[in-house]
Amino acid sequence: MADHSDGTPAGSHAVARAGRSDVEKFQDPGLAPHRLRLADTDPRAAKRAERQVAILFGVSVVGTLLFFIAYFGVRLDDTIATLRLQNLLLGLGVAFAMLGIGTGIVHWARALMPDHEVSEERHEIRTERDRVAAQRIVEDVLEETGIKRRPLIRNTLIGALALAPLPAIAVFRDLGPLPGNALRHTMWKEGTRLVRDPTGTPIKASDVTIGSAFHVIPDGLNELEHGKLEEKAKAVVLLMRLNPESLNPSPGRENWGYNGIVAYSKICTHVGCPVALYEQQTHHLLCPCHQSTFDLTQECKVIFGPANRPLPQLPIKVDSEGYLVAQSDFHEPVGPSFWERG
């Protein structure tokens, strides 16, 4: 047993306070007197606590039983309600099983185990003698290697050690291919039809009424064997029709739309979320991730939020059958900025 000292500050060096002498301080009165619990003095109270602990452990047993009843008793069918019910009962079973044991043990400890606070001395982690000796050993060992006296050895060693880990970094090179031109191109090219996401049905210019908006992918995307998601992550487009007067195309972009129908990349120029919300009244596109707001009437210029660049526009036209098709790929990389983007 640790000693029952009352913990007077006499043995401590650390309680001296800056600028005050001991007489000006209150003396530590030592540990407050120990108070007996009911169960310490009244055997009936102790017996009662014992029964309570046993009941709590009993609750735990019931909880475990409940778990098995739920596991074998509830038959999962195709409805989510049954699943929820089973989950609830399994959880309640485990919860009772655990809480019964936990509260039982804690109650046992609080009510029945000795509750005397005891005081133990702290010791220095290392005595000064040990510390001096350790420091001496380190210095002696270093001295015997002669590393300080022989800079040639030291410097070549440092050089070798600095280079040796490089293979461990280089070996990760094949984690992936180099970016190359991949970030600059999408699936869109001249004549690619604009089709609905996800069904893939082509869109006639006449289907697009003023105020409407379509989620669009390039024709052929759904049929890709490989890299479907990668292509989709670059190529998704929002198609909207406005009153042609409210569009203000800049020089060179006047014929990128058709009768007020315009197509813009759906990939946010901030960090790449889909810009999925179109506010028809204000002609604003809103990115739900960090609320960048793009104004359709100003060629999707950023009017609020963390994005810096406008959404790239996809130049479109109408083919001989009246379907909307791309004039070309985007004229700039879509999505978030990157160093080589220029």
Place this chain on the structure above:
Amino acid sequence: MSTATESTYRPATKVGRVTDFVDQRVGGSPILREFGRKVFPDHWSFMFGEVALYTFVILLLTGTFLTFFFDPSMAETTYAGSYVPLKGVDMSVAYSSSLNISFDIRGGLFMRQVHHWSALLFVASVAVHMLRVFFTGAFRKPRELNWVVGGTLVILSLAAGFTGYSLPDDLLSGNGLRIIDGVVKSIPIVGSYISFFLFGGEFPGSAIIGRLYVLHILLIPAIILLMIAIHLFMVVVHKHTQYPGPGRNDGNVVGYPLGPVYAAKAGGFFFIVFGVVALMAAAFTINPIWNYGPYDPSPVSAGTQPDWYIGWVDGALRLMPGWLFGFPLEWHIPLPWGVNTLSLNVLLPALVPAGIVFTVLFAYPWIERWITKDDREHHVLDRPRNAPTRTAIGMAGFTFYCVMWAAASSDLVATHFHVSLNDVTYWLRALFFIGPVIAYAVTKRIALALQRKDREIALHGRETGRIVRLPHGEFIEVHAQVDDYKRYKLVGFESPEPLPEIVNSDGKVTQAEKLRARLSRVFFEDRVAPATPAELEASHAHGDHEIAESENLKEVAH
């Protein structure tokens, strides 16, 4: 020791014989002697570290179960499980196996929910534990290195949480990865390379889930385990700190012996934590991935939230404007080989706030040590009010964090309170800068006020709320004197004074020393000194207009 003669000691009891059998073979008695009765101080605020430890154990248990059924492949498959709305939908094997765990493996949904709830609780308890260590000054000598280990654990637990969150490959987590990809691409020079290496090509690729899986179930837990081992080893070496109070000082440790009381309480507490997590998993749905659908770069829903611990970084991304007063924050830098792009609107919020928070966090013990020139060991904690400046710094940092965190829900705030989203953002941008300043000033005032109140109570006792009329007609409130033990708790603290410049060995005062002295003034200028015995005596001497009562009398009176 190991002579050929038989040992002559024969334990009398069965338990004793087993103990002795083991001891003669592996020599466990020194460990038992060290730990069996080791004293641990008890306080509710010491439980957060325990909650962190226990939730980590729960994570290991449930996580292992999940690995038996989860398949981290991103190959495409068509869902054929029993969740009707998604039947026939194309998705990755990872997502489909997460659905199977939820719908076709009995108890699988429960395991997923326990795992996710304990992950949230784990990160929360680590964070709260760290705040407790900070605000009580438990990081001071000799515990600075353990504070650093703890800071590493914070980063690791964030990493563990994020890698796990991404595994099911549902719409939400895929979108989270998309944001990560966008941030990575903004890194100068190497950004797009790192992105391609991370995803094994273009985003999303078919490699990332498998790679995150290895990190999530192997590397990160192993390092966390190692760090926890070091952490707890150091707690044993240092012995636990204790709150100030009668009988407690830097030379002792007062508390309950490990065996049996402390061990029973701590062990029992594990079951309680487990029970509470089980209750949460039973009653509250967390991460219903079946509602989100498989990852697809096109759809996204508004109002979705990342797990809480990622929120602050996402919030920082939201707060940063792309344009500042007409000045672009994306720069196009003409260089000899062409124009390069620097996206400060992404790079700054992703790196700077987190950089500040973690740098200050790791360096804080040394910063304070340098300012106070305090090289003593501290085993008695500070009550936060008794270190007003530190408490104020902590609250400033906490506010800084909270503003970013709130920003991650700016859209929910706006819709909930029917205010404009843009206004919420403008306010939060302002708060990002002035919030910490206000928090600092207010906290410091509150701490000093609480210290003054402690002084009042130590000298004049507690207000009882009972008014009596004195013979000469005056009304006064009865004050109950506190007893010596309670009073010592109120007066037994250090109240250092500013430490002016110290001349160095060359007889000069360096610039650094001047700065230190100035900071020392900031730290300790406003101080409320603890009450002294002389003051108590004086207050009793002219305290004749007060009627003092002892605490016990007061108890009877109630």
